[in-house]
Amino acid sequence: MHRYLYGRLGQALLVLWAAFTLSFFLLQVLPGDAILIKFQNPDMGLSPAQIADMRAVYGADAPLWRQYLHTLVDFIRGDFGYSVQTGVPVAQLLTTNLPPTLRLAVCGFLLAAILAGGMALLAGLTSVRWLRGIWHALPSMFISVPTFWLGIVLIQVFSFRLKWVPVINPGEWAGLILPILTLAVPICAPLAQILIRSIDEVQTLPFVAVARAKGASRAGVLWRHVARNAVLPALTIAGLLFGELIAGALITETVFGLSGLGQLTQQAVNNQDVAVLQAIVVISATAFVVINLLVDLLYPLLDPRLKMPAGAAL
Amino acid sequence: MKRPGRGKRAGKGGTLIYLEQQAHTNLYPPAGGFYPNGGILNQITDKLTYQNPKTLAIEPWIAESWTSNDDKTQYTFKIRPGVTFSDGKPLDAAAVAKNFDTFGLGNKQLHLPVSEVINNYDHSEVIDPLTVKFYFKKSSPGFLQGTSTIGSGLVSPATLAQNFDALGDARHIIGSGPFVVSNETLGREVDLRVRDDYRWGPKTLAQQGRANLDGIKFIITPEDSVRIGALLAGQADFIRQVQAYDEKQAEGQHFIIYAAPTRGVNDGISFRPENPLVADVRVRQALLHATDAGQIVNTLFSPHYPRATSVIAAPAAGYINLADKLTYDPQLAAQLLDQAGWKPGTDGIRQKEGHSLVLSVYESPPQPQNKEVLQLVSQQWSKVGARLNILAGDAGSKTADSLDPLKTPANVVEVGRADPDVIKSQFYPTNRDALLQKGGLSSKVQNFSDDKLNSLLVAISAEVDGQKRLALAGEAQKYLLDQAYVIPIFEEPQVFAGAPYLKGVSFEAVGRPAFYGAWLDKH
Numbered sequence: 122m123h124r125y126l127y128g129r130l131g132q133a134l135l136v137l138w139a140a141f142t143l144s145f146f147l148l149q150v151l152p153g154d155a156i157l158i159k160f161q162n163p164d165m166g167l168s169p170a171q172i173a174d175m176r177a178v179y180g181a182d183a184p185l186w187r188q189y190l191h192t193l194v195d196f197i198r199g200d201f202g203y204s205v206q207t208g209v210p211v212a213q214l215l216t217t218n219l220p221p222t223l224r225l226a227v228c229g230f231l232l233a234a235i236l237a238g239g240m241a242l243l244a245g246l247t248s249v250r251w252l253r254g255i256w257h258a259l260p261s262m263f264i265s266v267p268t269f270w271l272g273i274v275l276i277q278v279f280s281f282r283l284k285w286v287p288v289i290n291p292g293e294w295a296g297l298i299l300p301i302l303t304l305a306v307p308i309c310a311p312l313a314q315i316l317i318r319s320i321d322e323v324q325t326l327p328f329v330a331v332a333r334a335k336g337a338s339r340a341g342v343l344w345r346h347v348a349r350n351a352v353l354p355a356l357t358i359a360g361l362l363f364g365e366l367i368a369g370a371l372i373t374e375t376v377f378g379l380s381g382l383g384q385l386t387q388q389a390v391n392n393q394d395v396a397v398l399q400a401i402v403v404i405s406a407t408a409f410v411v412i413n414l415l416v417d418l419l420y421p422l423l424d425p426r427l428k429m430p431a432g433a434a435l
Numbered sequence: 436m437k438r439p440g441r442g443k444r445a446g447k448g449g450t451l452i453y454l455e456q457q458a459h460t461n462l463y464p465p466a467g468g469f470y471p472n473g474g475i476l477n478q479i480t481d482k483l484t485y486q487n488p489k490t491l492a493i494e495p496w497i498a499e500s501w502t503s504n505d506d507k508t509q510y511t512f513k514i515r516p517g518v519t520f521s522d523g524k525p526l527d528a529a530a531v532a533k534n535f536d537t538f539g540l541g542n543k544q545l546h547l548p549v550s551e552v553i554n555n556y557d558h559s560e561v562i563d564p565l566t567v568k569f570y571f572k573k574s575s576p577g578f579l580q581g582t583s584t585i586g587s588g589l590v591s592p593a594t595l596a597q598n599f600d601a602l603g604d605a606r607h608i609i610g611s612g613p614f615v616v617s618n619e620t621l622g623r624e625v626d627l628r629v630r631d632d633y634r635w636g637p638k639t640l641a642q643q644g645r646a647n648l649d650g651i652k653f654i655i656t657p658e659d660s661v662r663i664g665a666l667l668a669g670q671a672d673f674i675r676q677v678q679a680y681d682e683k684q685a686e687g688q689h690f691i692i693y694a695a696p697t698r699g700v701n702d703g704i705s706f707r708p709e710n711p712l713v714a715d716v717r718v719r720q721a722l723l724h725a726t727d728a729g730q731i732v733n734t735l736f737s738p739h740y741p742r743a744t745s746v747i748a749a750p751a752a753g754y755i756n757l758a759d760k761l762t763y764d765p766q767l768a769a770q771l772l773d774q775a776g777w778k779p780g781t782d783g784i785r786q787k788e789g790h791s792l793v794l795s796v797y798e799s800p801p802q803p804q805n806k807e808v809l810q811l812v813s814q815q816w817s818k819v820g821a822r823l824n825i826l827a828g829d830a831g832s833k834t835a836d837s838l839d840p841l842k843t844p845a846n847v848v849e850v851g852r853a854d855p856d857v858i859k860s861q862f863y864p865t866n867r868d869a870l871l872q873k874g875g876l877s878s879k880v881q882n883f884s885d886d887k888l889n890s891l892l893v894a895i896s897a898e899v900d901g902q903k904r905l906a907l908a909g910e911a912q913k914y915l916l917d918q919a920y921v922i923p924i925f926e927e928p929q930v931f932a933g934a935p936y937l938k939g940v941s942f943e944a945v946g947r948p949a950f951y952g953a954w955l956d957k958h
Contacts, residue, residue: 153831159461160548161834161876162469169876171541171548178546208461208600209621217621273660281668288661289452289654289670378656380623388458388622393831 129417133410140406141196141399145189148395155205155393156181179205192399202396206388211400214385219404222382225373226366228297229304234359236309241316241351245324245343257317263310268369272303272376288377300377304369308362315358319351353423360416363409447954450650451937454662454674458622458655463602465538465550467585468850470801470929473947474675478627478651480588480610483512483531485637486580486944491698491752491853493579496637497526497589497611507574507899512582514565518635520591521615528567530592532559535569537595538587546599551860551867552581552852554896574897576904577856584852585947588612611635613646613951627651642952647939651950663932666690672937672955673948677930678804679737685932694739694928695946697851698751700861701743701923702802704812705869708920709883710844712794719919721771725819727763728924731811735804739930743923746858746912750926753855753895753908760916761923768819777820785820795824797833799847808924809847838877846871849927851945855908859892862915870920888914934958 156179160172176182183191195202201211237260244256279299280288286295323329324347332342371383382401389397459471467476485496498512518526539556541549555573562568571578581587591609594602601607605616605625613636614627628650636642654671656662662674663681667688677685682692704726706713713719732742741749744758777785777792785792798806806825813823823845828836836842848869850861860866864875864884871877872884891911898904915921929946936958941949 151829151831153833153835158830158834161838162460169878174543175546175548178543203600206460206603207621208598208603214621273658276661277664280670281664284668287670289454289656289665290652376658376661378623378654378658378661380620384622391830393829 129414133407133414136410137403137406140402141193142189144399144402145192145395148393148398149185151393153393154181155395158392159205192396196399196403201400204389204394204397206392206394206397211396214397215400215404218380218382218385221380222370222374225297225300225304225370225379225381228301229308229369229373230359230362230366232301232305233309233312236305237312237316237355240309240313241320242343242348244317245320245347246340248339260310260313260317263306263313266306268303268307268372269376271306272299272373275299275303276376296377296379300373300379303373303376304366307369308365311358311362311365312355315355316351319354320347323347323350349423353420356416356419356423360413363412367405447647448649449955450652451648451673451950451953451955452671453651453653454656454665454671455653456655456657456659456662456676459605459625461599461603462605462608463547463599464588464590464608465548465552465586467588468551470675470947473585475605475616475625475627475653476585476588476608476610477612477943477947477949478614478951479608479612479616480590481518481526481612481635482584482587482589483582484579485639486583486853487639488942488944491944493583494637494639496583497531497635498582501579503579505899507576507578508571509568510571510578511562511566511568514567515635516565518611519632520593520609520611521630522591522593522609524591524593524609526589526611527564528561529564531567531589532561533592533595534587534589535559539569542595545595545597547595548599550581550586552584552586552856553578554581554856574899576899576901577854577896580854580856583944585943585945614648614651617650623655625653627653636951640952642939646951647954648950666932666934669934671934673931673933673940675929675931675948676803677932679735679740679930682737682739682930682932689935691933691935691937692739693931693933693940693942693948695931695942695948696748696750697849697927697929697946698748698853698944699851699857700747700848701745702808702847702849702925702927703743703746703921703923704796704809705846705848705862705921706919707840707844707846707871707883708885709840709871709880712790712792713844714883715775716918717771717775718777718792721768721775721819722816722821723768723916723919723922724762724764724771725768725816725821726812726922726924727815728761728922729763730815731808732925734811735807736925739928740803741926743925746915746921746923747908748926751855751857752853753858753905753912755909755912757912757916760913765819772819772821779820783817783820784822792821793824794821794844795826795842796845796847797826797828797837797843799849802847802849802927803930805847812924838871839879840871840877840883841879848921851927853944855895855904858908858911858915859896862920863889863892885918885920888918888920 156176160175204211204214240256240259244253247253276288279285286298329342332346371387374381374384386401455471457471459475460469462472467473481497483498485494487494497515499515501512503510514528520526536559537547538550539553541547555571555575557570557572560568594609597607605619613630613633615630617628618626629646631645634644659678665671666674686692706719708714728742732740744756745754747754772785777787780786798809809825816823861869864872868875871880873880895907898907936956938954938956939952
């Protein structure tokens, strides 16, 4: 188990370094740069000579390899540098924007899991054919709902018309209700689909028929035998949905005017704020690696057959 | 809906909720041209002089009086006594000198750039604690008006001692205005608190002493429909950037639409004659006459967006009506293109020497419905055999490509300033350089420059005689349209909407709101 962990950790570091390096060079290839974008702004009315001065002052003309090494060493030391656009240390931007996004993402994901589980159980329990059909169709409908549109509809209905929750200046948690819902709907859909399908598949397996024959109820079989087996594929997908979660958070944050990583990313992309993007890429890669590691470690707990023999190298 | 701080002082006071479309960028006062910046700076900084938004006359404010020599190379200002910045430092002659030395010359060490409204600045001299004198290398007749603009907001010496980068944080901008920044969540919210000891607003205003409101909360709400919806639902009191199609709904519910004119270069399209497609004046004229500004205004906008009748807006200083040069005349356009040798091709697009008459332009998101405007222009041009390709692109590609006349033969223009200098700001090579001239912003331009235009523009910025200066502004407008360097489309307002119970909002000369005299009535 230890060797397995170390191996995975080494892999994770490699992934992080690759993500850092790849993003660094990809960002350099883009036309223009943050300093050009910031100072070429006509509202500043700067002459080319003045802009050239600014470039020199910011060290933007140093050779690429030196900039790369410099940035890498700083990152390893935990120094994410300055955002050119806002003039604030990246670490400060992250401490203000990371917690709200984490809260939104975790709550959105939990709600999505509950919704998906609910839909799957209902689909598994319902024996009326047309009703089952509805439960089966619901996830595909949810997938095709654009997050952007859903957010606006929820705001118009629940905030502006019914006046249940304010969107402007809401309380800390009240302001999260609609965004969480907006985020959860498109995330729950693929989860529910996988769950429903694997429940259907597991239910055709012989052991289910045996349990049934022994006189277990439909719900009993579903709960005790099927669910546990069906949850594994969903867990894999759940780990992969992290990327979806970040994209959804971006749109949700824009629609609701929330601060967060999504909104920060969008601004940084638009302004080619390299230091900020670099930090976001590394953080996202870290989160992705950690989540997938957790998922892998969870498998053996759910399915004892996957437990590794002691000392296995994998 | 209950909100903290609302309705505390019955009738007056309370905290105003202001929904802004975009987060502010750097708040160094000369960067105040960007509307989200100006909206904040206008509440927290005072200016040396006050430009009356109705008469455009320059009136006293922090300066009680001023004199200048005949050729406008020296200006002397008498400062009002007893004014302090919110950090307690006096706003005296030394502070004013420090402000304009920085705005006029920049500060390389601290990365602070030069202000675009101050031309030919040389140095300052503190005569006595309340008298300051400014010297210019050449005549600078626009300077007096320049001291009243948003970019000339006076800030504490402590602010000017900071690095440019630090001024992205609103809390670092220490002004002497009626409000003070009390809190900021970067990219999300800026909170202002009233300054109780404020008593130096412009003397000609009805409002005197402390502002009525207790505070202002700027909340960034990027989504158009959420801003207008929140206002109508009573969750906000004032919003910036209202789309023309939302105006009716708001007015129908007795909300107030404020369309403040920006009094500068009209929203339109300029050409980069370095590009061979538009190097021929006949082609530019043809495209000008192929553009139906009336249709654009009627289709996309409301009566708050007047159709352009010159390069600058009708309420701008020095405006002359040149509507007869801006006629929509597709037949004339076709003739001009024939004469210029552009023959209709098989796909309806005109051809000449193997090239198609297809121009590209980057949309400009700050301009109202810019994409829709450009799409309509493209449709109109296609009737005479030309096409406009509208590019979106990220800020990086846009900034880089916009400097290359071969990639972007056309460009969206617009700038507000209530002084004839605004024409120079937009077109002069070392200012915004809308036409991209040799020696201007772009190193990619090899040939194009227009000496006649440039000497006219320099003359506007240096002519001491007020009447002659306006005449020069008129000549520049005529010349720009005769050369068809620019196609003016509409006079761009800044459109805001406010709740019916919000009273006393005013606007400075180019459309930034001022909440000094505002209050939230009982509701």
